[in-house]
Structure formats: structure tokens, C-alpha cells
Amino acid sequence: MNFISIQDLYFSYADETDPQPHVNAVDGVSLTIDKGEFVAVIGHNGCGKSTLAKHLNAMLLPDSGKVIVDGDDTSDETKTWDIRERVGLVLQNPDNQLVAGIVEEDVAFGPENLGVEPGEIRRRVDEALKAVDMYEYREHAPHKLSGGQKQRVAIAGVLAIQPQCIVLDEPTAMLDPNGRDEVMNTLLKLNRERGITVVLITHYMDEAVKADRVVVMDSGRILTHGTPEEVFSQVELLKKHRLDVPQAAELAYRLRGCGVKLDKIPLEADECIKMLGEAMK
Amino acid sequence: MSCVLELQNIGFTYGLGTPFEKRAVDGVSLKIEKGEFIGVIGHTGSGKSTLVQMLNGLIRPTDGRVLLDGRDIWEQPKKIRDVRFRVGMVFQYPEYQLFEETVYKDIAFGAVNKGLEGEALDKAVRDAAAFTGVKESHLEKSPFDLSGGEKRRVAIAGVIAMDPDVLVLDEPTAGLDPMGREILLSQIVNYHKQRGTTVLLVSHTMEDIARVADRILVMNHGCPEMFEATKKVFAQGEKLREMGLRVPQITTITETLRQRGVNVPDGVLTVDEAVDVLLPLLKKEGRTW
Amino acid sequence: MVRDVAFGQYFPGNSLIHRLDPRGKILMFIAYIVIIFCTFNYASLGIVAAFTALFIILSRISPKFYLKSMKVILFIVLFTSVLNLFYGTGDPIWQWGIIKVTYDGINRAVFVTVRIVCLILASSCLTFTTSPTALTDAIERLMKPLKAIRFPVHEVAMMTSLALRFVPTLLEETDKIMAAQKARGADMEGGNPIQRVKALVPVLVPLFVSAFRRAYDIATAMECRCYRGGAGRTRMKSIHMSGRDAAAFVLLLLTLAGVIICNILIPSAV
Numbered sequence: 001m002n003f004i005s006i007q008d009l010y011f012s013y014a015d016e017t018d019p020q021p022h023v024n025a026v027d028g029v030s031l032t033i034d035k036g037e038f039v040a041v042i043g044h045n046g047c048g049k050s051t052l053a054k055h056l057n058a059m060l061l062p063d064s065g066k067v068i069v070d071g072d073d074t075s076d077e078t079k080t081w082d083i084r085e086r087v088g089l090v091l092q093n094p095d096n097q098l099v100a101g102i103v104e105e106d107v108a109f110g111p112e113n114l115g116v117e118p119g120e121i122r123r124r125v126d127e128a129l130k131a132v133d134m135y136e137y138r139e140h141a142p143h144k145l146s147g148g149q150k151q152r153v154a155i156a157g158v159l160a161i162q163p164q165c166i167v168l169d170e171p172t173a174m175l176d177p178n179g180r181d182e183v184m185n186t187l188l189k190l191n192r193e194r195g196i197t198v199v200l201i202t203h204y205m206d207e208a209v210k211a212d213r214v215v216v217m218d219s220g221r222i223l224t225h226g227t228p229e230e231v232f233s234q235v236e237l238l239k240k241h242r243l244d245v246p247q248a249a250e251l252a253y254r255l256r257g258c259g260v261k262l263d264k265i266p267l268e269a270d271e272c273i274k275m276l277g278e279a280m281k
Numbered sequence: 282m283s284c285v286l287e288l289q290n291i292g293f294t295y296g297l298g299t300p301f302e303k304r305a306v307d308g309v310s311l312k313i314e315k316g317e318f319i320g321v322i323g324h325t326g327s328g329k330s331t332l333v334q335m336l337n338g339l340i341r342p343t344d345g346r347v348l349l350d351g352r353d354i355w356e357q358p359k360k361i362r363d364v365r366f367r368v369g370m371v372f373q374y375p376e377y378q379l380f381e382e383t384v385y386k387d388i389a390f391g392a393v394n395k396g397l398e399g400e401a402l403d404k405a406v407r408d409a410a411a412f413t414g415v416k417e418s419h420l421e422k423s424p425f426d427l428s429g430g431e432k433r434r435v436a437i438a439g440v441i442a443m444d445p446d447v448l449v450l451d452e453p454t455a456g457l458d459p460m461g462r463e464i465l466l467s468q469i470v471n472y473h474k475q476r477g478t479t480v481l482l483v484s485h486t487m488e489d490i491a492r493v494a495d496r497i498l499v500m501n502h503g504c505p506e507m508f509e510a511t512k513k514v515f516a517q518g519e520k521l522r523e524m525g526l527r528v529p530q531i532t533t534i535t536e537t538l539r540q541r542g543v544n545v546p547d548g549v550l551t552v553d554e555a556v557d558v559l560l561p562l563l564k565k566e567g568r569t570w
Numbered sequence: 571m572v573r574d575v576a577f578g579q580y581f582p583g584n585s586l587i588h589r590l591d592p593r594g595k596i597l598m599f600i601a602y603i604v605i606i607f608c609t610f611n612y613a614s615l616g617i618v619a620a621f622t623a624l625f626i627i628l629s630r631i632s633p634k635f636y637l638k639s640m641k642v643i644l645f646i647v648l649f650t651s652v653l654n655l656f657y658g659t660g661d662p663i664w665q666w667g668i669i670k671v672t673y674d675g676i677n678r679a680v681f682v683t684v685r686i687v688c689l690i691l692a693s694s695c696l697t698f699t700t701s702p703t704a705l706t707d708a709i710e711r712l713m714k715p716l717k718a719i720r721f722p723v724h725e726v727a728m729m730t731s732l733a734l735r736f737v738p739t740l741l742e743e744t745d746k747i748m749a750a751q752k753a754r755g756a757d758m759e760g761g762n763p764i765q766r767v768k769a770l771v772p773v774l775v776p777l778f779v780s781a782f783r784r785a786y787d788i789a790t791a792m793e794c795r796c797y798r799g800g801a802g803r804t805r806m807k808s809i810h811m812s813g814r815d816a817a818a819f820v821l822l823l824l825t826l827a828g829v830i831i832c833n834i835l836i837p838s839a840v
Binding site for chain 1: 579580582701702703731732734735738739742784787788790791792793794795796797798802803804805806807808
Binding site: 334337339362365366369370372375377378379380390391394395425439440443 | 743746747749750751752753754755756757771772775776779780
């Protein structure tokens with residue numbers, strides 16, 4: 001079922017008085033995201049992926065084109081807050097999204113803004129913290145947590161609003177490998193166990209391969225999209241735009257270029273090992 | 282080769298003498314040769330940040346000695362600033378330290394503090410800008426008008442302009458996109474080749490370390506767990522994983538194949554190498570068209 | 571390092587003091603300040619000290635942290651007490667040149683010291699047992715009447731609470747920027763006063779730039795989480811007065827009464 005529908009979206013940050021040539025940050029994007037999908041969006045800095053993300057919860061409104069969230073147009077000002085309740089946005093720097101000095105009070109911030117009654121807030125906060133495995137830290141001060149933990153608290157803060165979809169704008173860019181794993185596992189769990197739609201914007205291909213669908217953006221447009229297998233087997237296209245490819249895929253692609261018979265391009269190490277192992281037995 | 286940095290049993294304890302004492306670095310002894318490219322890895326909290334900050338005297342070891350060209354850097358504590366010009370340090374997210382009105386002035390800040398002036402200063406600034414790819418036309422702009430990636434290059438140039446004997450970089454590619462990472466890394470490699478500066482690169486990105494480092498220092502619980510050639514370190518995947526570290530995906534693939542009896546050498550670090558060793562084997566099996 | 575300081579920190583817990591209504595705690599703290607400056611003899615000072623000690627014990631927070639919180643202001647305490655020691659009037663007990671120590675001076679020093687120490691302990695007790703959110707929430711409610719004169723009560727409370735939240739983050743950031751500039755040879759320690767002020771520029775400029783960037787991010791994050799001002803907001807932790815609070819107030823009144831009686835019956839020492 002179609003949950004978010006982006007129709008021919010254009011957006012530019014340039015103001016009218018600026019003599020610089022007019023450049024669109026998002027330059028004609030059409031995309032639909034289904035309920036329960038896990039979509040990864042990749043591309044270089046400045047390719048428009050963050051701008052696109054901010055359109056999904058009405059933080060930005062299109063110059064032209066439309067973004068429809070669950071039947072509501074984001075440009076309709078009477079729907080702004082309904083849309084933000086349904087689509088939560090998590091930002092890159094975990095430090096700058098935690099607003100309270102205690103973890104549980106931070107998670108409560110969203111429902112408090114919605115005027116939820118206290119008992120229900122308590123229930124939602126506890127549940128959200130358990131969902132991201134941070135319940136034991138509920139009384140800690142955020143600045144004492146690790147990057148991965150902070151980001152999980154930020155996710156809990158959005159979960160407590162009970163959205164149907166979470167959009168994350170490079171949530172792992174500032175984290176170490178362990179922090180990245182923590183966040184990624186949390187997102188996969190939320191998607192699989194609770195059916196929450198996830199839109200993950202990332203630089204890391206090892207995260208993108210775990211998604212149901214990958215959208216590659218370049219200069220404000222969609223370069224290609226499809227399942228991870230479909231996208232990452234286009235090694236040449238990705239290389240041409242200087243995007244990363246998982247090493248397993250690159251190896252297979254290079255071997256195939258040298259005439260080795262491989263019927264598909266593997267994305268993860270295990271798959272690659274299995275294929276090569278069979279080829280050499 | 283001669284040794285540029287020598288650590289003699291150095292250690293550091295935070296909050297020494299308080300109930301909150303914490304041993305961050307514990308008895309590290311090692312020698313770094315002139316012109317080496319060293320990768321430093323270890324999970325967060327392994328003591329690697331504290332260790333590198335002791336190399337230029339930002340943190341004074343609570344025990345042991347740091348020798349730079351054979352002399353204890355704390356011999357004259359008042360002159361510790363001189364050590365900082367010789368051991369340049371680029372912190373994580375260095376773009377947040379920019380403060381001058383122009384890019385040129387910001388790059389010059391360290392070199393001016395070092396005492397450079399006139400033509401020597403101008404040359405140092407322009408050379409440094411060239412190494413990190415800061416455009417000539419940007420030099421007179423405000424650093425705050427640049428993009429994130431450009432700011433970072435300015436910040437790194439600011440340390441390079443001091444022309445240090447040793448350059449320490451803490452996660453220089455963090456938060457950059459794949460293209461930005463790639464470019465910055467090759468600029469560092471290029472700088473190392475041309476100037477012959479000793480480089481220490483602290484990173485979580487094993488693929489990067491595998492590509493550029495001669496030797497790797499693995500820190501774990503404040504101690505150096507390994508300090509060996511890159512190939513030898515990454516050949517010990519199991520041991521690294523126990524320390525919460527990983528190896529490049531390509532190394533995992535070849536190592537596992539080797540364990541399953543495929544005849545590949547250990548310590549394959551890049552896709553190029555992997556293609557070179559696997560292709561003849563696959564040809565022999567008649568797997569090519 | 572600055573951020574290791576316990577002063578102003580909150581320690582989550584479930585003690586009697588933790589569970590007191592934050593509004594009550596703030597009002598009591600204000601009353602306490604008044605009372606402590608009404609102590610004029612050792613008996614009344616003793617009563618206030620005993621009251622303070624009782625609250626500290628009831629807060630169930632290790633005395634270690636209370637001591638640590640005093641470390642910050644130790645210098646001020648020492649300075650003022652020494653100053654008072656030499657400023658007494660009356661017959662000198664000990665004299666060296668123009669410096670003389672009198673009974674009066676000793677009395678003054680003791681009073682000033684005990685008053686300041688009690689004040690610090692009490693304020694630590696307040697912040698240790700009350701989360702910043704609860705504190706600002708309470709201030710917001712106490713100041714509600716000011717809304718009538720268009721004072722932006724909610725906004726002020728929200729700003730205070732955000733400021734408190736970001737104090738440790740910005741301190742950490744200051745440390746990082748200082749280290750980075752020192753690594754570029756910035757001289758932070760030496761020089762005359764003008765040079766020292768100039769040496770702060772490389773730290774302050776990046777700090778301000780970063781604070782603005784953070785402020786922008788926080789505003790975005792708050793909007794994303796449906797924040798639209800104080801109207802219609804609810805609170806997870808609803809606060810209400812109970813028997814405990816009444817008991818605490820009675821205790822404070824008894825202390826006040828004790829201090830007044832002592833002041834009437836016993837001649838003042840200062």
C-alpha cells in the first residue's frame with residue numbers, strides 16, 4: 001500500500017535576490033514509498049537527499065510538485081501537525097536533538113507536545129525505550145551516553161509520538177562502527193517487528209544493502225532505484241558517479257570483467273565466499 | 282631508517298589521586314621510524330585518542346617518557362609549544378576550529394605561531410592549501426562561507442602549513458561522503474610521499490587503513506595489542522573481532538576461502554590484490570569463458 | 571576539568587527529598603536563604619545547620635558528592651572567611667603590624683563560612699534531587715501569574731531548560747576546541763592580560779559558531795517532534811503537593827521559629 005507519494009518535486013534554497021545561477025536542490029523527483037517498506041537513499045553530499053527527507057514531514061514545502069503523506073498534501077497547512085505525527089524525522093547529530101537533561105524526559109517531549117495525558121505518556125516512553133533497548137538508561141543524562149546510545153534515544157523520542165514512518169537523515173554518519181551497528185539493528189527490528197516504514201539516508205553501502213529498496217540520488221535527481229541486488233549490480237554506473245560499492249560486489253564485478261562465469265553479483269561477504277568457494281571446488 | 286618518535290613505557294591516568302581514577306593508557310612502549318605511515322585502530326575508549334594526544338604534549342603522561350628525535354619532550358615543560366609544531370595534530374571534525382576572517386589567515390595561524398613570516402609564511406600557506414586541494418580563489422573568502430568538505434581541507438592545511446615532522450590525523454574522513462573520503466585520503470598519501478612526513482592515521486574505516494598504512498597499531502584497553510605490518514594484522518581477523526574490531530570485507534572473503542582450503546595467500550587487503558590472486562585460480566578451474 | 575564538577579548536577583533517585591514537589595523545594599530554598607541570614611548567634615546557626623544536615627541525609631546521596639560540589643567554591647569560602655578574620659573590631663588577640671585578629675573577627679569568619687557552606691549544601695541538595703526539567707517546570711508554574719502582564723513564562727522556562735541541558739555539551743566542546751588550537755601553537759597560558767584576552771578569540775569564535783549551528787538543529791528537531799509552544803502541552807511527571815511537602819514546610823517553619831526564639835533569648839554574636 002502506497003504511504004508516501006512524491007510527485008514531480010522541485011525545490012531550491014536560492015532566494016530571488018541572489019544573482020547566482022538558480023540551482024535546484026531537488027530537481028524533479030517522483031517516488032512512492034509503501035507502508036512497511038525499508039528504503040535506503042544514497043548519494044553524495046549535496047545531491048538533495050537531505051532536502052528530500054525534510055519534505056517528507058513538511059519541514060520543507062515543494063516549490064512545485066506534491067508530496068502526499070497517507071492521503072494528505074504536505075502543502076496543506078491544516079495538516080502539518082498530523083503529518084509530523086505520522087512521519088518522524090531523526091537528524092544526523094544525536095547531541096543536537098536531545099532537548100532534556102534526562103533520557104526519559106527527553107523521550108516524553110514529543111507526546112507532551114501533543115497533549116497526551118500523563119499516564120499514557122509514561123506508558124509510551126517506557127515502551128519506546130524498551131523498543132530501542134535503552135530502558136535501563138532511562139534516568140541517565142544524555143551527555144554521558146555513547147553516540148550510538150544517544151541516537152537510539154533520539155529514535156525512541158520519535159517512536160513515542162507513535163509515527164507510522166521514520167525518516168533518518170544520515171543517523172550513523174557521526175558514529176563509530178559499533179554505534180552504527182546498534183542503530184542499524186534497531187531500525188531493522190522496528191521495521192520487521194512493528195511494521196514501521198523506514199526511510200534511511202546514508203553514505204554507507206553496507207547499510208543500504210540491508211534495505212528492501214535502494215534509491216540513488218545525484219544532482220537532485222534519482223539516478224537509479226530498485227532492490228539492493230538490482231542497484232549494486234550496476235557497478236559501472238555507481239563507479240562513474242564515484243559512489244561506493246560493497247567490496248564483495250566489486251570483486252565479483254571485476255572477476256566477471258576478466259571473463260569469470262558468475263551468474264549474479266553478491267552484496268555481502270558470505271554470499272561472495274559461497275559463490276567463489278563453489279567455483280573453485 | 283632512524284627513529285623519530287619513541288614511547289618509553291608511557292601511561293596516563295585520569296583524575297589521579299581522586300576516587301574517580303581511570304587508567305586510559307597503560308605502559309605503552311614503541312618506536313616509530315622516520316617516514317612511516319602508521320594506522321592506529323581500536324574501538325572507542327581503547328585509549329587511542331589519549332595516546333595520540335600525548336605525542337604532541339597536549340596530555341602529559343602520568344608516567345613514562347615520550348622521545349622526539351631522542352629527546353624527552355617534557356625536558357623543558359615551558360617549551361612544550363615547540364613540540365606541537367613538530368608533531369602536527371588534526372582532530373576529529375577539524376572544521377569546527379576555524380575562526381579567522383579569511384581562509385588564508387586561518388591556514389596561516391599555526392605557521393605564524395611557529396614564527397614564520399614574509400615569503401616563507403606565504404609559501405607555507407600556499408603549499409599547504411595546494412596539498413589539500415583548497416582552491417586559490419577561496420583563500421580570501423571567509424572560511425564560514427565554504428561547504429563542510431572544503432572547511433575540513435582548510436583545517437587540515439592549517440596543520441600542514443606548520444610543516445610538522447610527524448602528522449597525526451584523528452578520523453580525518455569521518456562524516457564525508459565516499460567521494461570526499463577517497464579524495465582526502467589520496468591527498469594525505471600524496472603529501473606523505475612528497476614530503477616524507479611520518480603520518481599516524483587514526484581511523485575506524487578499515488578499508489582506508491588497509492589501503493594506506495605500512496604498519497598498524499592496535500589499541501585495546503589502553504595497551505598496544507599488536508604493532509605489526511598491515512598484512513599481518515589483518516590476517517588475524519578472529520583476534521581483531523574479539524576486540525570489537527573488524528577487517529576489510531575483501532580480507533574476510535579471502536581469509537575464509539583460505540581456511541576452506543583455497544590456495545590464496547594471507548593478508549589480501551584490496552580488491553585489486555584479490556582479483557590478482559583469485560583470477561589464476563578460477564582460470565585453472567576452467568571457470569572463465 | 572570543568573565538566574567533572576558535581577555542582578548543579580542531578581542524581582536520579584527515589585528518596586523522600588527526590589519526591590518532594592519541585593515548586594515546594596524552590597519556595598523552601600528561597601525561605602531558607604532568608605532564614606540563614608537571620609542567624610545571629612551560634613544557637614540559631616546550629617539549628618539551621620541541623621536542618622541542612624537532615625535534608626542531606628534524607629536525600630540519600632553520598633556526602634562525597636556534596637563535598638565535591640563545595641570544592642568549586644572552596645576558594646571563595648576561604649577568601650571571605652580570611653578577610654572577615656582580619657576585619658573584626660575590638661581588642662586584638664594577636665597582632666602583627668596592621669594585621670590583627672580579634673574575637674569579633676573570629677566570630678565573623680565562622681558565621682560567614684558556615685552560612686556560605688550551608689547555602690551551597692542546600693542548593694546542591696536542591697539540584698541533586700530535582701531534574702532540570704522538573705526545576706524549570708516548577709519555575710514555569712510558579713511564575714504563571716506573570717502571564718497576566720504578558721511575561722513569556724513558558725518560553726523563559728523552555729530556554730532555561732535547554733540552556734541547562736547544553737551546559738555539559740558546550741563545556742566538552744570548549745575543551746575540544748582549546749586542544750585543537752593549542753595543537754596549532756596557540757598560547758593560552760602566558761602573556762599579559764591583553765594577550766590573554768586575544769588568545770581567547772580562537773576559542774570563542776568557533777564556540778559561538780557551533781552554538782548557533784546547534785541552536786538551528788535543536789529548533790528543527792523540536793519542530794519535528796511537534797513542538798509548537800506551551801499551549802496544549804501536558805507533562806509526563808505531573809507534580810502535586812502531598813503530605814510530604816506539608817511536613818517539610820512545617821519543619822522549615824519550626825526552624826524559622828527556633829531561629830527567631832534564639833535571636834530573642836540569646837544575645838547576638840556578631
